[in-house]
Amino acid sequence: MRYEGDGQSRDVRWDDQLSGFGVRIYPSGRKGFVLSYRSRGRKRLMSLGGYGKMTLEKAQKKARSLLGAIADGKDPLQEKHKQARGQKMKALCSYFIEEYAKPTQKTWKTMESRINKYIIPAVGGLQIIAVNTDDIKALHKKISKDAPIEANRVIALVSAMLTRAANPEWGFVDEKHVNPCRGFGMNPETERNVWVRPTEFPKLAEAIDKEPNIYVRSILWAYLLTGCRKSELLRAKRDNIDHFMKELKLEDTKSGKPQIVQLNGPAFTLLTELPLIDGNPYLFPGRKAGRPLINIDKAWRRVRKEAQLEGVWLHDLRRTVGSWLANSGKSLHLIGQVLRHSKTETAKIYARLAEDSTREALEAHGKQIMGIAGKGPVAEMVELPKRTKKKEKAAR
Numbered sequence: 001m002r003y004e005g006d007g008q009s010r011d012v013r014w015d016d017q018l019s020g021f022g023v024r025i026y027p028s029g030r031k032g033f034v035l036s037y038r039s040r041g042r043k044r045l046m047s048l049g050g051y052g053k054m055t056l057e058k059a060q061k062k063a064r065s066l067l068g069a070i071a072d073g074k075d076p077l078q079e080k081h082k083q084a085r086g087q088k089m090k091a092l093c094s095y096f097i098e099e100y101a102k103p104t105q106k107t108w109k110t111m112e113s114r115i116n117k118y119i120i121p122a123v124g125g126l127q128i129i130a131v132n133t134d135d136i137k138a139l140h141k142k143i144s145k146d147a148p149i150e151a152n153r154v155i156a157l158v159s160a161m162l163t164r165a166a167n168p169e170w171g172f173v174d175e176k177h178v179n180p181c182r183g184f185g186m187n188p189e190t191e192r193n194v195w196v197r198p199t200e201f202p203k204l205a206e207a208i209d210k211e212p213n214i215y216v217r218s219i220l221w222a223y224l225l226t227g228c229r230k231s232e233l234l235r236a237k238r239d240n241i242d243h244f245m246k247e248l249k250l251e252d253t254k255s256g257k258p259q260i261v262q263l264n265g266p267a268f269t270l271l272t273e274l275p276l277i278d279g280n281p282y283l284f285p286g287r288k289a290g291r292p293l294i295n296i297d298k299a300w301r302r303v304r305k306e307a308q309l310e311g312v313w314l315h316d317l318r319r320t321v322g323s324w325l326a327n328s329g330k331s332l333h334l335i336g337q338v339l340r341h342s343k344t345e346t347a348k349i350y351a352r353l354a355e356d357s358t359r360e361a362l363e364a365h366g367k368q369i370m371g372i373a374g375k376g377p378v379a380e381m382v383e384l385p386k387r388t389k390k391k392e393k394a395a396r
């Protein structure tokens with residue numbers, strides 16, 4: 001069974017024989033047993049346990065037992081909430097990760113890391129209803145000393161947990177409970193406005209080609225040629241390449257939905273000529289058998305140091321693609337198509353035109369990249385003009 005929703009709505013497969021019993025499928029592919037019922041006119045959906053951790057037979061037995069209690073006038077979800085009331089933040093953290101973050105969020109490991117590093121040591125021992133604004137301010141201030149942006153992210157995570165704690169399905173606190181994170185003053189954040197200029201690129205190309213691992217070299221080139229996100233290429237597989245259409249299908253994207261990346265000539269050649277490793281389906285295999293490259297941050301730090309671009313992050317290579325396309329006169333709408341931004345959706349009538357224009361833009365970009373790197377005809381280049389914050393924001 002695979003998730004068939006829109007990424008936001010529930011996808012539940014109901015049992016034909018046991019009323020109200022079903023299996024809920026999350027966008028991530030995770031499954032869990034649920035029981036739907038009514039109590040005093042209110043519709044309830046209760047989680048029974050994760051698929052795999054609980055067998056089908058055990059879940060059905062539990063559902064039958066609960067349905068019996070419901071027939072006697074009891075509300076098992078309400079009873080569960082009563083037990084949850086008065087629990088400590090540590091319990092909420094665990095529930096948040098298992099029942100919400102893991103099934104729905106690709107960044108759940110980052111969330112779990114922040115919880116274990118900052119939140120539990122600070123407020124894990126407090127009752128949920130006891131956490132107040134002073135606790136939040138103290139936590140934010142402590143983290144801000146060394147990592148002001150991280151402090152903002154941690155408080156946003158606490159706020160998300162406390163918001164869900166008041167959700168009727170969770171019931172850790174009353175629905176009227178005031179979230180102490182609301183209206184909290186965060187640290188100011190400045191937008192990054194960094195990309196690799198054409199005059200800087202030859203050194204970067206030379207530094208990339210010095211990397212001894214062919215897959216590390218290739219994935220860095222692939223970032224520059226396609227504008228893909230780091231995780232998208234790390235998880236891409238050989239079977240994701242459509243050799244006829246010269247496209248790469250990304251199954252694991254930020255939006256949670258599969259997306260298509262049109263490949264320009266240099267990108268297509270790069271990806272299709274990578275050496276294969278038997279038993280490893282990934283485009284960029286890692287050291288472990290059957291696994292992809294896990295992290296290339298260490299390699300990127302070497303490359304940027306060699307190229308004297310210490311302030312450039314790996315994600316800035318994606319911004320570089322957009323900046324170079326903008327410099328060549330491509331519209332912001334077209335750049336959004338190339339980089340697959342999801343803030344605005346183009347009308348279906350323009351889909352074919354956008355696809356043709358995207359391919360043309362990427363072909364020109366590929367020749368430009370390889371020309372400056374000395375791997376093809378040298379393309380005519382001009383220095384990128386300075387961008388205003390207003391223009392940069394519009395481009396994103």
